Amino acid sequence: MSIELFSPAPTAIRVFKVGEPNPKKVKQMIYGQATSDANGIAKIYFTDNGLADGNSLLQTIDYAVASVYSTNSTINARPRVQMREKNITKKYVSANVTNISGVTLLGVTVLGSENPVSGAIVDFMILGSLNS
Template identity: 75%
Template sequence: MSLEIFSLAPTVFQALKVGEPNPKKAKRIVYGQATSDANGIATLYFTDNGLATGNPFLTTIDYAVSSVYSTNPTINARPRVQMREKNVAAKYVSANVTSISGVTVLGISVLGSENPVSGIVVDFMILGSFNTEE
């Protein structure tokens, strides 16, 4: 089996099996970054114009993950990210970015709460499908 690679740098990478007779669907991997807003929500639009009004690169979202990079030496001060939404129309994904605040005993937050964090860059990786024929 051989693969055909398609790249629309820096956000789209696609692999297709070469020689498959009349494929109706293809898988595509989309990578992108988004910055969290004042509510701690980072939203990545993967459309032809990068906005909610654009045409989506995918027909369905099969799987999505998010991650955040931090160099803060204090574990409780590091932001954490968790997936929030995979849009049904396959136009975007979003994630919540939070940090823990509160009372710390022996390095463990015991009476803390999670609060939204703004200005954090979140990496997204999305695996989805799109129709090759309409």
């Protein structure tokens, strides 16, 4: 098994399949962080320059996951994250970051709505393939 760590931005780990001296496919795991914008969208570019105009580090996006960290003691104010898009050009993934607000009646929140959260840091983990 061969593991290669490099960091163009975002951090990436490349893993070769065990037992094959010349694997046809190489799996690459990319980790990175992005901050949500005013619309509650966090987007991470996994390109050679970390920007939209760069060359993708992946040939396919097999799996992507996002998580958000919060220390807010109010459960409704805590941000939550859900995957939004795996880009067809294989250059980025994005996620929506929201929280819930509503009217509290007798200690129960009713008529809740989801609102975008700006400035939340989102961790992304992407697994994809490279043709070698």
